[in-house]
Amino acid sequence: MLPFISVALRGAAKNKVSVAVLSSRSYASFTPQATFDIKPCEVHRLDQGPPTQAVLTREEGLKYYRTMQIMRRMELKADQLYKQKIIRGFCHLYDGQEACAMGIEAAINLTDHLITAYRAHGYTYTRGVSVKEILAELTGRRGGVAKGKGGSMHMYAKNFYGGNGIVGAQVPLGAGVALACKYQGNNQVCVALYGDGAANQGQIFETYNMAALWKLPCIFICENNKYGMGTAVERAAASTDYYKRGEFIPGLRVDGMDVLCVREATKFAADHCRSGKGPILMELQTYRYHGHSMSDPGISYRTREEIQEVRSKSDPITMLKDRLINNNMASVEEIKEIDVDVRKEVEEAAQFATSDPEPPLEELCNHIYYNEPPIPVRGTNPWAKLRSSS
Amino acid sequence: MAAARLLLRSAALKASLSDVSAGVQSSTAGGSLLRLSPSCSLRLKTQKRHATHFTFYPDPVPTNYGPTTKMNLFQSITSALDNTLASDPTAVIFGEDVAFGGVFRCTVGLRDKYGKDRVFNTPLCEQGIVGFGIGVAVAGATAIAEIQFADYIFPAFDQIVNEAAKYRYRSGNHFDCGKMTIRAPWGCVGHGSLYHSQSPEAFFAHSAGLKVVVPRGPVQAKGLLLSCIADENPCIFFEPKILYRAAVEQVPTDAYHIPLSQADIVQEGSDLTMVAWGTQVHVLREVANMAQDKLGLSCEVIDLQTILPWDKETVCKSVVKTGRLLISHEAPVTGGFAAEITTAVQEECFLNLEAPITRVSNDQLLESGNDELITDVVATLVD
Structure with a gap:
């Protein structure tokens, strides 16, 4: 009996969330890993795309779930603080797109580089900044990640170059970072993210050319959330095949609502870059639940039904949760436990963000x-x- | 000038400043109808968010342009655009999200009224928008381009400075893009952060061939915008975004023109000339009133209105009268347009000057993401 208990305790120590579960069901009865069929990517200038099956372990599943749930709760809290006029100015929320940030981060290393636009809160978190520091930055407090002087669009961390307020301006920077990786021969890659709206900026095409010309290890990722501010993609782009718009750069169109699709595609893209084949372009088809920014209610150019349908049919967090539960990889109680934990962490962070002092003059x-x-x-x-x- | 400086220092609006902040505090509390968690409401009590740092001084109701309606600044812009689309069949309006009315609601209803071929959205590509506008204008149509924020104008800098400004000159007057007007929300709004608060007029003031205009309120905005649209030179029209809703005046509903390159003396005085444009005009009017009340000094306040080419004559005449000049703008002081005015005035009026010309601005980022810091800087400015 004793060894049994000690095994159970070790399990508990290793994985905090399993503690509550111990009473109701045995830790060992969960499926440790499962293989899932995922949506195949559409490819451009590639003989073969990423695999159509993905292996997910229980640990990974729970970790992804927690991270995505943190991003979701953090954004909802930011929304609330904004409406209370505690967060001011420009603020762009990431809820709905969590699978993109999570999938990308799960496929690259923290030593790889990442740069994105103004919808930066999620990546700031996945790059290792705490919820506390993010919310405190939003409220302009001393403990914010940019000392309370940057605000929503300007957050930074090691190997995370922001956070950039000008549409499309971060993409050439990303290629520059990739050039440095190549020059230093460190086998690192740079992920340069932009939205479907920014995809029409001229400097992006200049960057495609340089990156392909010099075979830079740069993964261009277009997070296509279907609206550039208030304009639907079809109204703004002559071709909405964003994955093909690098023309001479190979491309993938990926289901950006499925964290496993994003992960497998990004792994494929990173391997492509690391093997010296030059840049690759990914289009992640995703959706934002909130408006473009806080001044946009988000329903003047799309219907409430449309948003509701995405929420109910292809929410990235629900999709992962269902996979975990339906395949006996996690219990409902365990998931609830994580939710409670996440709420607590976000609530504490909000408390900090509203009580931390302003930066001094x-x-x-x-x-x-x-x-x-x-x-x-x-x-x-x-x-x-x-x-x-x- | 020591006297002038003294008046600005010792008139020490400290008292009135604290009044302002107290007023704002109470309005913040009054506005907090939303339910707050205990921690948040605790914070709110100690919060001093300044909704605004100036008092808007409305113009008298214009009597010479026909019937008037109450409009704020964005509505007066809409009205000007409406008049233009109605009277000029070649006029088109384009920019990011303008079809829906634009982020500041300046083009609301125009697409429905005039059709989607005349009021249309562009992709997010500022260089493309301006280049396209030049093409539209050079082919003889009236092009009204919107850049969503003045801070976003820099990708289009090349098209504006190298193409638009020089088209007439470099073609020996064969071609020009005078029918193009670029509108852009401009200036400090409070909590606008780094890329939504800048005042880039000085960059364009360095480029002959352009006209650069900044209105101080709804009446001026409509008349000046219509003049820009009618003008045969490419114009950049910067709209102080903080005034879009804050500034309300009786604006004539018919089209009318306020001449470009003509400064407007908004308040006459004899001891000190103060020059500004846009929002800062109202700050200086407040300062002038305080100087009058507390120090018995009479200040002349001039709204420059057109930055390029600017009205040197009006400013110099005023300086000849007062012997003192103070210029204030939101843009950084180093290389700001006040430097140009200063130099020109000392060249023209050296013997009339009784004190060094003073610029009131700073090199610090008014556009810092931090609200409190901005407020502190603005407070210093009024101080």
Whole structure:
């Protein structure tokens, strides 16, 4: 009997969530891993696409679930704080698109590089920044990831280059990062993300050309959520086959609502880049539940029914949850436990984000230039004692 | 100028500033009808969000342009565009999301009224929008392009500076794109962060061939926009976005024109000339009133209105009268347009000046993502 208990306890220590489950069912009775059929990708200039089957282990499944649920809850909390006027300014929420961030991160390493546009909260979290620091950045507090001076669109972490407010401007930067990877020969790749709206910016095509010309290890990812602000893709793009728009760059069209599809496709793309074949383009077909930004209710150019249908039929979190439960990889109680845990974490983070102090006035001018010792900065009058130090 | 500086320092609007913040605090509390979790409501009590940092001074009701209606700034823009589409069959409006009315509601209803071939959305590609606009204009149609925020205009910088501004000159007057007008929301709005608060007028003021215009309120906005559209030169029309809803005036419903390159003396005075454009005009009017009340000084406030080519004569005449000049803008002070005015005035009026010309602005990012920091800077500005 004793060894039995110790095994059970080890299991519990290893996986916190299983503690509550122990009483109702045995840990060992879960299916440790399962193989799932996933939607095949449409391919462009490729003989063969990513596999149409994906193996998911129980640990991975629970981890993905938790991460995606955190992103969802964090965005809903941000929405709430915004409506309470605690978060101000421009704020773009990621809920609905969680499978993209999770799938990409599950397929690359944290040593690989990532850059995205202004819908950045989800990636900031998957790149290792805490919910606390993200929400505190949104509320402009000292403990925010950019010291409370960046706000929604400007969040950064190691190997995560933001967070960029100008539509499409981050994509050439991503190719530059990929050039550095190639130059340093470190076998790393850079993921450069943009939306379907940005896909029409001229600088993206300039970047495709350079990346292909120099065979840069860059994965271009177009998160196609079907609307560039308020304009449906068909109204803005002569071709909505975003995965083909690199023309000479191979492309994949991926179901962006299925975390496993995204993961397998990104693995395929990363292998492509690491093997020296140059850039690859992925179109993730996804959906945002919220409007483009907080000033957009999100229902003037699409119907409530459309949003409801996506929510009920292809929600990425529900899809993963069903897979885990239907295949006996996790119990309903266990999932609930995670949900409670996630809510608690987000709630605590919100508490921090609303109680942490504002950055002090001395912080205002810091980091304009690199300089040592600090340089004076011109203020509104000759007596203003503003300084920049970095 | 010491006196002028003194007046700005010692008139120390500290008292009134604290009034402002107190007022805003109470309005924030009043606005918090949403249910808050205990932690949040706790925070709200100590919060001092400043809804606005200036008082809008409406113009008197214009009497010489026919019947008027109450409009805010975005409605006066819509009205100007409406007049244009009705009277000019070649006029087209395009930009990101303009078909639905635009993010600031300036084009609401125009697509339904004039058709989707005249008011249409473009993809998100600013360089393309302006290039396309030049083409439309050079072929003889009236092109009204919207760049969604002035901060987004930089991808189009090449088209504006190298193509639009120089088209007439480089073709020896064979071609021009004078029928193009570019509209863009501009300036500080509070909590606009880095890419939604900039005032880039000085970049374009460096480019001969363009006209750059900034209105201070709804009446001026409509008259100046119609002048820009009618003008035979490519114009950039920057709309102070904080005024879209905050500024309300009686605006004539018919079309009318306010001449470009003519500054407007909004308040006469004899001790100090103060020049600004856009939102900052209202800040200076407030300052002028305070200087009058607290120091008994009479300030002349001039709204420059057109940044390029600017009305040197009006400013210089005023400086000859007062002997002192202060210029204020939201854009950074280094290389800001105030520097150009300063130089020109000291060249023209050196012997009339009784004090060094002063610029009130700063090099710090008014567009910082942090609301509180912005408020502090703006407070210094008023101070």
